[in-house]
Amino acid sequence: MSDITATGQVRQIMQDFARETGLDPVATRPRRYLWTDSFAVCNYLELFRRTGDEAHRDLALRLVGQVHNVLGRHREDDPRSGWISGLDDQEGAFHPTIGGLRIGKPRPERKQGEPPNERMEWEQDGQYYHYLTRWMHALNRTGCVTGEPVYTSWAVELARTAHARFVYTPPSSGQKRMYWKMSIALSRPQVASMGLHDPLDGLVSYCGLQMSLFDLRGQLRGPDLLAEINDMAGICRDRNFATDDPLGIGGLLADAHRIAGLMVEGGFTCHVLLESVVSSALRGIEAYLQTAPFRTLPEQRLAFRELGLSIGLSGVLPLWELIERNPGLFEPEGGIARKVAALERYTPLADTITGFWLDGKNGDKESWNEHRDINAVMLATSLAPGSFLEP
Numbered sequence: 358m359s360d361i362t363a364t365g366q367v368r369q370i371m372q373d374f375a376r377e378t379g380l381d382p383v384a385t386r387p388r389r390y391l392w393t394d395s396f397a398v399c400n401y402l403e404l405f406r407r408t409g410d411e412a413h414r415d416l417a418l419r420l421v422g423q424v425h426n427v428l429g430r431h432r433e434d435d436p437r438s439g440w441i442s443g444l445d446d447q448e449g450a451f452h453p454t455i456g457g458l459r460i461g462k463p464r465p466e467r468k469q470g471e472p473p474n475e476r477m478e479w480e481q482d483g484q485y486y487h488y489l490t491r492w493m494h495a496l497n498r499t500g501c502v503t504g505e506p507v508y509t510s511w512a513v514e515l516a517r518t519a520h521a522r523f524v525y526t527p528p529s530s531g532q533k534r535m536y537w538k539m540s541i542a543l544s545r546p547q548v549a550s551m552g553l554h555d556p557l558d559g560l561v562s563y564c565g566l567q568m569s570l571f572d573l574r575g576q577l578r579g580p581d582l583l584a585e586i587n588d589m590a591g592i593c594r595d596r597n598f599a600t601d602d603p604l605g606i607g608g609l610l611a612d613a614h615r616i617a618g619l620m621v622e623g624g625f626t627c628h629v630l631l632e633s634v635v636s637s638a639l640r641g642i643e644a645y646l647q648t649a650p651f652r653t654l655p656e657q658r659l660a661f662r663e664l665g666l667s668i669g670l671s672g673v674l675p676l677w678e679l680i681e682r683n684p685g686l687f688e689p690e691g692g693i694a695r696k697v698a699a700l701e702r703y704t705p706l707a708d709t710i711t712g713f714w715l716d717g718k719n720g721d722k723e724s725w726n727e728h729r730d731i732n733a734v735m736l737a738t739s740l741a742p743g744s745f746l747e748p
Contacts, residue, residue: 358708363740364407366715370737371400371416378730380420389427390461393731394420395491396745400737402502403744414502421499421508424492425453428461431541432482435465441541454515457484457522457543458492466541473547483547484539489519490558497562497569498744509569513582516563518543520585523555524592533592535559553600554608557634560589561612561619565748568624593630598637601644603666609638610669610676610700611746617679618748620686628693635696638669642703651709655719661728663710664735670707671742673700711739 374380374397379387401417404410429449431437440449442456462482467473493512500508522543523535535555538548563582570581598609613634619625645666650658677697680687687693713719714736725732738745 358740360407364404367400367737367741368404368408368413370733370740371397371404371413374730374733374737375416380423381416383423386433387423387427388730389424390730391424391428391458391485391488391492392460393734394424395488395495396731396734396738398495399498399745400734400741402498403741405502406744407741417499418503421496424458425511428458429453429456432459432465435541437542452511452514454492454496454511455518457489457515457518457539459483459541460485460488467547469540469545478538478548481547483541484519484543486519486523486535486537486539486555487552487558489515490555490562493519493562493566497566498747500569501572501747502744509566513566513570513580516559516566516582516585517580520559520563520588524588533588535592554598554605554612556589556592556596557598557612558608560586560593560630561615561748563589564619564625565615568619568622568748571624590627590630596633598634599640599644600637601641601648602662603645603650604662605665606638606641606645607665607667607669609634609641610666610672613638613697614672614676614679614746615748617676617687621679621683622748624748628687632693632696635693635700639696639700642666642700646703651713655713656722656724658724659728660714660720660725660732661735664714664732664739667707667710667739668735668742668745670700670704671739672746673697673704675746677701707739711736714739 376382378389398417398420401413401420404413405417429442430440439446440453440456441459442449442452444452444455459482462480464477464480464482466482467478493515496508496512496515500506500512522539524533525536526533535551536546536548537550537552537555538546540547563586567582567586600606613631616625616631616634620631680694680697714732
């Protein structure tokens, strides 16, 4: 597919998304969901990069503002009101991420003392760390594209808050761990287990922000993230990231591309971690394909999980190009290069997945419509992943 064709399709998808979720035209009660909106911001920035049309950049900025005003505040059905940080209206507007951001789930969060229900928890609001890291990245990309340091400043404030509340040290082990889900006010864990890739996502996100802090030195005031980076590096050390979940594999591949980019820019020095991430992605995709996932009926498949893999696979060739262009940093015949070369044979799957979900016969199913916003936005990212894959 040509870039011109892909750009046209992405433009249409993102126009529909803006209309249907209350971004443009603005709805009284817009439908905001943090994971989906993180990808959407990157898509609008990518459309701006490809076309030069400032309307796309403006939609990215309007979406950032709407997310903060909706997900940075308490729900309408919550007895609490105002910014979830507890700041007054004026200060909250200056620091919209300092209290974190709600997921945007349809049901209110589980109340303190209420027994957990695993099935219900998926529909209940709160804060997810891995959604917050996606938003940190979207804000940082917005700051880089617009040249406005306030977006990176908000991302750093979000990183510091999320790290302080999600990362803890169990008395029994002394080894830092993370909660997977916290309450809206970040006052208690809702799901105490640790996400497989949360520490990695945090480390890569923090390093990207730290690089931007250096780029914006003199314009951006505030503390760095060195202590948080050190914590995350410790949690990631000797950790096995392998998974056969396509969305998780795609996330590993995207992180590998970002790590390599940061290494080239001088913001990352850990070859061991990059090789571990690439190895985990390679093992994961081999295990995933053994399940013959593409023989399953469309209504039994989750488009956004497959599209996550497609997005990650789109970063494999650019990763290989980074290795080839920087032989002093990456050994062309070393372990990382060999494993990236092994991953290359799977890159045609990206077009296979994207083409399947572009087909109206496959996209017009109950399983597609149940997750319509996230499916559509990640399909657009699959067609034009450049801004999302940037460090």
